[in-house]
Amino acid sequence: NAGVTQTPKFQVLKTGQSMTLQCAQDMNHNSMYWYRQDPGMGLRLIYYSASEGTTDKGEVPNGYNVSRLNKREFSLRLESAAPSQTSVYFCASSPQGTAPYEQYFGPGTRLTVT
């Protein structure tokens, strides 16, 4: 099992450019999540998908869109990147969205917007 995989690992964008961060899990999990982590801070939830076909906003959704393509894949899109979106982005999955299930995290995508 690869677990949770994310692509790309690193990306540099210019202000106004768009890009899509990809996430896939091979654990047959129902729920998937996107977080961002700024330097010295904890993770903040951007969007989540409790199950295939559903998505909901988290704490910091502005400037992002998501697509739950199928049960395995959950993508995060920046339509017009801004320097404030410079961050490390983590994808996670869990068997279900309800406790007590733990979340499994990917290795992260390091995004710089200049």
Added chain:
Amino acid sequence: DAKTTQPTSMDCAEGRAANLPCNHSTISGNEYVYWYRQIHSQGPQYIIHGLKNNETNEMASLIITEDRKSSTLILPHATLRDTAVYYCIVRVAGGGSQGNLIFGKGTKLSVKP
């Protein structure tokens, strides 16, 4: 969700037990206590969780006080690889946004030789 309070940083000698405290004095009856850790530049890693009783797994032990207002994560024999930021998170047993993890700043544990 209940907020948690953790020390900003702690040191521990290699081979000794690391005891990481967490205060969650406003925890409600249906909220679990979770611990995750994040080794530098990696994604967070689940460690353990509990509701009322003490829990132990291959990584750590979780001690929850009887009133559930605080807990302690114990790494019994800390190694250099345990150097990481440790997050204590309280999470309701519900779906939707109620079940989401809320990460604070955590405790930076430094294990020293």
